[in-house]
Amino acid sequence: xxxxxxxxxxxxxxxxxxxxxxxxxxxxxxxxxxxxxxxxxxxxxxxxxxxxxxxxxxxxxxxxxxxxxxxxxxxxxxxxxxxxxxxxxxxxxxxxxxxxxxxxxxxxxxx
Amino acid sequence: xxxxxxxxxxxxxxxxxxxxxxxxxxxxxxxxxxxxxxxxxxxxxxxxxxxxxxxxxxxxxxxxxxxxxxxxxxxxxxxxxxxxxxxxxxxxxxxxxxxxxxxxxxxxxxx
DNA sequence: CATTATATATCGGCTTTCGATATATGTCAA
DNA sequence: TTGACATATATCGAAAGCCGATATATAATG
Numbered sequence: 001x002x003x004x005x006x007x008x009x010x011x012x013x014x015x016x017x018x019x020x021x022x023x024x025x026x027x028x029x030x031x032x033x034x035x036x037x038x039x040x041x042x043x044x045x046x047x048x049x050x051x052x053x054x055x056x057x058x059x060x061x062x063x064x065x066x067x068x069x070x071x072x073x074x075x076x077x078x079x080x081x082x083x084x085x086x087x088x089x090x091x092x093x094x095x096x097x098x099x100x101x102x103x104x105x106x107x108x109x110x111x
Numbered sequence: 112x113x114x115x116x117x118x119x120x121x122x123x124x125x126x127x128x129x130x131x132x133x134x135x136x137x138x139x140x141x142x143x144x145x146x147x148x149x150x151x152x153x154x155x156x157x158x159x160x161x162x163x164x165x166x167x168x169x170x171x172x173x174x175x176x177x178x179x180x181x182x183x184x185x186x187x188x189x190x191x192x193x194x195x196x197x198x199x200x201x202x203x204x205x206x207x208x209x210x211x212x213x214x215x216x217x218x219x220x221x222x
Numbered sequence: 223c224a225t226t227a228t229a230t231a232t233c234g235g236c237t238t239t240c241g242a243t244a245t246a247t248g249t250c251a252a
Numbered sequence: 253t254t255g256a257c258a259t260a261t262a263t264c265g266a267a268a269g270c271c272g273a274t275a276t277a278t279a280a281t282g
Binding site: 223224225226227228229230231232233234235236237238239240241242243244245246247248249250251252 | 253254255256257258259260261262263264265266267268269270271272273274275276277278279280281282
Binding site for chain 4: 010045046051073
């Protein structure tokens with residue numbers, strides 16, 4: 001990870017929900033999608049993602065199903081109605097949070 | 112705390128450094144300053160702040176001195192040269208991080 | 223045939239933060 | 253004046269979030 005990992009804290013679930021709000025994806029694909037979309041800033045670790053996905057299924061934010069592709073079984077995940085609600089809440093929280101940071105830093109970020 | 116505390120993760124030290132880059136302050140004052148500047152979004156807890164301040168002094172980011180005001184002894188903190196360097200780094204990381212979040216979320220934040 | 227990429231998984235440990243609790247003084251109203 | 257609240261600092265244990273290490277298995281590449 002290029003930047004301090006601790007800054008990522010709390011936003012991983014939001015990012016996963018966002019990726020899955022576009023289309024169903026499997027774990028490994030999410031890791032790559034996040035790296036690409038963030039332009040190599042985020043490098044979500046497998047050790048973080050897989051337990052998180054299980055947890056999110058348990059909470060009813062995601063559903064999962066297996067699909068065989070080229071001899072390998074992939075586990076696809078899709079976002080639920082509840083997951084979409086949580087995503088909207090987390091995006092709102094992110095706006096509040098980053099807005100407050102900007103105010104404390106004095107509004108001189110983004111150059 | 113109005114928003115999910117975990118979103119704050121990792122940025123507390125940066126915010127403390129920022130407050131002290133303006134002027135020397137004592138702990139209780141920082142808690143209030145952060146609440147005011149963030150417009151009630153951040154509510155830094157004493158149980159978070161005081162151990163963090165001790166740690167930052169130990170790392171050479173801050174210096175501290177006592178001052179008696181109205182019969183009460185306050186512990187003031189000031190930022191060091193090293194602390195200023197760390198602040199600059201953390202601000203840069205924050206720009207990278209929040210920029211990446213915006214890219215993943217699709218640029219539709221801040222409305 | 224060996225190495226690398228793909229793909230998922232678990233476990234222990236670290237870091238960050240907070241709730242609870244403790245202590246002590248100043249201020250203000252009943 | 254006395255009880256409550258604000259000011260001010262401090263520590264401890266617990267919880268949450270994330271990651272490194274590790275394991276397993278198959279496909280592709282050289």
